[in-house]
Amino acid sequence: MPTVTNPPALVPQDTPAWCFAAVEQMVRAFCGLPAATQYEIARRNTEALATVDPQVQERWELAQTLDQSGGIVEQGGANPHSNVVRLVSSQWNAFDHTTTNGHFVKGLTADIVRDEIDNNRVVVIGTEHHYYLVYGYTVNGGDLDLHILDPWPAGRGGARTRIGLREFLAMPACVAITFG
Numbered sequence: 001m002p003t004v005t006n007p008p009a010l011v012p013q014d015t016p017a018w019c020f021a022a023v024e025q026m027v028r029a030f031c032g033l034p035a036a037t038q039y040e041i042a043r044r045n046t047e048a049l050a051t052v053d054p055q056v057q058e059r060w061e062l063a064q065t066l067d068q069s070g071g072i073v074e075q076g077g078a079n080p081h082s083n084v085v086r087l088v089s090s091q092w093n094a095f096d097h098t099t100t101n102g103h104f105v106k107g108l109t110a111d112i113v114r115d116e117i118d119n120n121r122v123v124v125i126g127t128e129h130h131y132y133l134v135y136g137y138t139v140n141g142g143d144l145d146l147h148i149l150d151p152w153p154a155g156r157g158g159a160r161t162r163i164g165l166r167e168f169l170a171m172p173a174c175v176a177i178t179f180g
Contacts, residue, residue, distance in 0.1 A: 003136030012157030022151030023131040039077030045093035108176040128173035
């Protein structure tokens with residue numbers, strides 16, 4: 001079973017909505033990028049989303065105004081009374097490929113996965129609902145079993161350890177991000 005050298009440790013997502021943040025933490029650890037908390041990642045992504053999504057922008061501005069008018073501080077995401085913390089904690093976001101020097105792949109194939117892993121590069125795969133980190137593969141007949149780090153469920157992670165490439169490609173809105 002080919003894998004990257006020293007795969008990152010599994011990082012469980014802190015909230016049910018933060019698989020993207022947990023996977024970013026794993027990519028950061030593997031690629032030697034500066035560490036960031038899941039709250040910092042989720043807050044940055046929510047703030048960015050508010051610049052392009054009017055509904056998120058309205059909720060973002062309201063949460064900030066309520067916190068400011070009430071003298072409420074976020075405390076790095078630790079204050080459950082902060083409106084910003086509650087918004088960020090519940091907001092679904094996409095994986096931030098720019099911050100991690102990643103590139104979207106059009107038409108993920110077995111050859112691309114093998115090339116990335118064989119050259120000691122992890123791959124992020126995701127759907128409209130969830131992200132995983134691929135660190136290895138096994139050839140399984142005409143398919144590849146992708147060895148993954150799954151940040152679900154919140155607080156524990158590890159719900160899945162493998163997913164077939166064909167199964168993944170059949171999922172709605174599947175995306176792949178490489179770092180080569």
